Amino acid sequence: MKWTKLMIQTLRDNPGDAEIDSHKLLVRASLVKKLAGGLYSFMPLGMRSLRKVEQIIREEMDRAGAQEIQLPLLQQAELWKTSGRWESMGPGMFRLKDRAQRDYALTPTAEEEVTELIKSVVSSYRQLPVTVYQIHTKFRDEIRPRFGLMRSKEFLMKDAYSFDVSMEEADKSYMAMFNAYKRVFERCGLKAYPVEADTGDIGGKFSHEFHVLADAGEDGIGVCETCKYAANLEKAERKVLPRNDESCGAIEEVATPNAKTIEEISAFLGEKPSKFVKTLVYVADGKPVMCCVPGDYEVNEIKLKHLLDAKTLEMAPQSIVEDVTGAVVGFAGPVGAKVPVYADQALEGAKGVIVGGNKTDTHLKNVDLARDTKIEKFADLVIVKDGDICPKCGKPMTIKRGIEVGHVFKLGTKYSNAFNAVYKTDDLKEQVMVMGCYGIGVSRTVQAVIEQSHDKDGIIWPASVAPYQVIIENLDPKVPEVTKIVDELEQQLESSQIDTLVDDREERPGVKFKDADLIGFPVRVVVGAKGLANGGVEVKRRADTKDKMVIVAPEKAIDTIKELLK
Ligand code: ATP
Ligand code: MG
Numbered sequence: 001m002k003w004t005k006l007m008i009q010t011l012r013d014n015p016g017d018a019e020i021d022s023h024k025l026l027v028r029a030s031l032v033k034k035l036a037g038g039l040y041s042f043m044p045l046g047m048r049s050l051r052k053v054e055q056i057i058r059e060e061m062d063r064a065g066a067q068e069i070q071l072p073l074l075q076q077a078e079l080w081k082t083s084g085r086w087e088s089m090g091p092g093m094f095r096l097k098d099r100a101q102r103d104y105a106l107t108p109t110a111e112e113e114v115t116e117l118i119k120s121v122v123s124s125y126r127q128l129p130v131t132v133y134q135i136h137t138k139f140r141d142e143i144r145p146r147f148g149l150m151r152s153k154e155f156l157m158k159d160a161y162s163f164d165v166s167m168e169e170a171d172k173s174y175m176a177m178f179n180a181y182k183r184v185f186e187r188c189g190l191k192a193y194p195v196e197a198d199t200g201d202i203g204g205k206f207s208h209e210f211h212v213l214a215d216a217g218e219d220g221i222g223v224c225e226t227c228k229y230a231a232n233l234e235k236a237e238r239k240v241l242p243r244n245d246e247s248c249g250a251i252e253e254v255a256t257p258n259a260k261t262i263e264e265i266s267a268f269l270g271e272k273p274s275k276f277v278k279t280l281v282y283v284a285d286g287k288p289v290m291c292c293v294p295g296d297y298e299v300n301e302i303k304l305k306h307l308l309d310a311k312t313l314e315m316a317p318q319s320i321v322e323d324v325t326g327a328v329v330g331f332a333g334p335v336g337a338k339v340p341v342y343a344d345q346a347l348e349g350a351k352g353v354i355v356g357g358n359k360t361d362t363h364l365k366n367v368d369l370a371r372d373t374k375i376e377k378f379a380d381l382v383i384v385k386d387g388d389i390c391p392k393c394g395k396p397m398t399i400k401r402g403i404e405v406g407h408v409f410k411l412g413t414k415y416s417n418a419f420n421a422v423y424k425t426d427d428l429k430e431q432v433m434v435m436g437c438y439g440i441g442v443s444r445t446v447q448a449v450i451e452q453s454h455d456k457d458g459i460i461w462p463a464s465v466a467p468y469q470v471i472i473e474n475l476d477p478k479v480p481e482v483t484k485i486v487d488e489l490e491q492q493l494e495s496s497q498i499d500t501l502v503d504d505r506e507e508r509p510g511v512k513f514k515d516a517d518l519i520g521f522p523v524r525v526v527v528g529a530k531g532l533a534n535g536g537v538e539v540k541r542r543a544d545t546k547d548k549m550v551i552v553a554p555e556k557a558i559d560t561i562k563e564l565l566k
Helices: 021-028 044-063 077-083 111-121 167-187 262-269 301-308 318-325 414-418 442-452 480-495 509-519 529-533 554-565
Strands: 032-036 039-042 074-076 094-097 103-106 130-139 154-164 192-196 206-213 219-223 230-232 252-255 277-284 287-294 313-315 341-344 353-356 362-367 377-379 398-412 422-424 430-432 434-441 470-474 500-503 523-527 537-541 550-552
Touching (some): 044 154, 044 167, 077 103, 077 414, 111 130, 111 414, 154 167, 167 192, 167 206, 206 219, 206 230, 206 442, 277 301, 301 313, 301 377, 398 414, 398 442, 470 480, 470 509, 480 500, 480 523, 509 523, 523 529, 523 554, 529 537, 550 554
Parallel strands (some): 287 341
Antiparallel strands (some): 032 039, 094 103, 130 154, 154 434, 206 398, 219 398, 353 362, 398 434, 422 430, 523 537
C-alpha cells in the first residue's frame, strides 16, 4: 500500500483533551479521530490494528471451542425487565423508544439477550456445554467518558457466554476462557495480569479481571510481589494482626471546633490519624447505618454493601446524618449510636481511640469499643493501602494502577433462573443451566498496547497488531531505479504475508522519519539513491536505537526484515 493512497493525517500537536500518552498518540498518529465526547471514528490505520486484535481474539475463541454469533444491538426492554436490570442499570444504559412507543436499550452487555437465545435452542444435556461469542459494538452512557478509546460511550467488545450442566462443568468453561485470554493478550504483545475482582451488579461467585499495569490506569490493584496475589482494590484483602491496646480510663469529651475531617482533627489534637476511628453514615436499602474504619483508611463501599447484603448503598445525605447523629456532618461516632454500627476488623479490641461525639464540634477520647459501643459486626470494610500485609503470604503488598482490558465471570444461575433457561437431564429432569460471561474491550486493548509500548517519539507497535509491519521510506520517488527497488521489495514482503506501507510522498526525509516513528511501524526500511550508491538499503527496528541500523543489499533486505520481525 502506498502512503499517498491512504487517508493519513498525522498531527504535530497533542489534542487539547488528551490527558494520557496513548490517547495523544492515537490521535496524533491518525489512528482515530474524535467526533464528539466519547465518540471516535477509526481511520484506516487504526482500523487495521483493531481488525488484527479482533482476529487474534477470534482465533483464540475458536480454538477454545467458542462459536461466533451476533446479537442485535437494539434490545427490547422486556428482556431487561425479566432480569431486573431495566432498573438497576440506571442512567448508564442508553434507552430509546420505537414509533409504537415500545422501550428499547442500546446494548451495554448481552447476558439477557444471549440467555433468551440459548434457551430457545438448547433443551437437552446433550447440547451442552456451549460457549458463544460475538465481537460487536457496546454502548454505555459513562459518567466521565475520557482517555480516548479507554472509556468511550460506544466501543467494540468481545463478549462470550458459556452454558453448562453444572457448577463443576462451568468451572471448566471458565478456565478455558481464562487461558484463552492469557493467549490473546500475549499475542497482542501485552503484559496483562489476571487479578481477582468483585462480581459487581452482575452477580456470581468467581471473577478475574485482566489488567495491563500502567500509571495511567483507572483501577487500583493490590499486588503482592512475593506470592503474586493480585486483587482489584474493590476486592483486595489484607491480613490484620490482633491489637493489644492498653486499657484506658473513662471517656472524655473534647471540644474540637470545626475540626471535621481526620486531617483537621488529627492536626488539632496532635494525634496520628491511626489513633482515630472514622465513622461514616450510609443509607442501605433505605435504612441508615454507621460504618467505622481506622482513621488512616477509607471505607470500601463494595465490601460494606456485600456485608449488609444490600441492593442499594449510598452515603447518607446531610439531613439524615444530622438526624442520626444530632450534629452537623463531621462528628458521627459509634458511642450511643441510634443505628446499627459495623466496624472494620482492625478495630476489634480497640481501646483508647478517639471518635466523633455525635454532637457538633465534639469528639470523645479514651473510647474502648468493646466497653463503650455496640458493634453489630467486625468485618473487612476498608480499601487496602500500600504496605498492608498480603492475606495469602504475609508479606507487604504494593498498590499499582491498571487498565482493565478483559474480565471473566462465573455467573452461576442468576440469568438462567430469571429466564428459566433449563435443559433436560438424561433421566428427563429439568435443570437450570449454569452460566459464565467473558468480556474483552477490543478498542480499549488497542489503546492499552500503545500505553504500554511507546516512547517520546511515538508508538512502538508489536508486529502482531501493528497497522503495517514494515514501512519502506522511498526517499526519491521521482528516481525510477529507486522506485523500482521499493516496489519489488514491497511485492516480496506482501507475498510473504508481511504487510507493508510505502511512504511515496515527496517530503523531506526528516518529515517522513518523524511520521514513521510517530505511527511506530515495527520495521523501517529506507531506500534512496544515495544509499543505494553506497551499498544498499537501511533497515532498522522501531524499538532499536540508530546505532543498530544495518545496511544491506536490496536483495538481502527481505531476510533481514523477517529476522527483525521475529
Ligand atoms: P470498567 O470497570 O472499566 O468500567 P466494566 O467492568 O464496566 O469496565 P465489563 O462490563 O467487564 O466492563 O466489560 C468488559 C470489558 O469491556 C472491560 O474489561 C473493558 O475492557 C471494556 N470496557 C468497558 N467499558 C468500556 C468503555 N466505556 N470504553 C471502552 N471499553 C470498555
Ligand atoms: Mg469489568
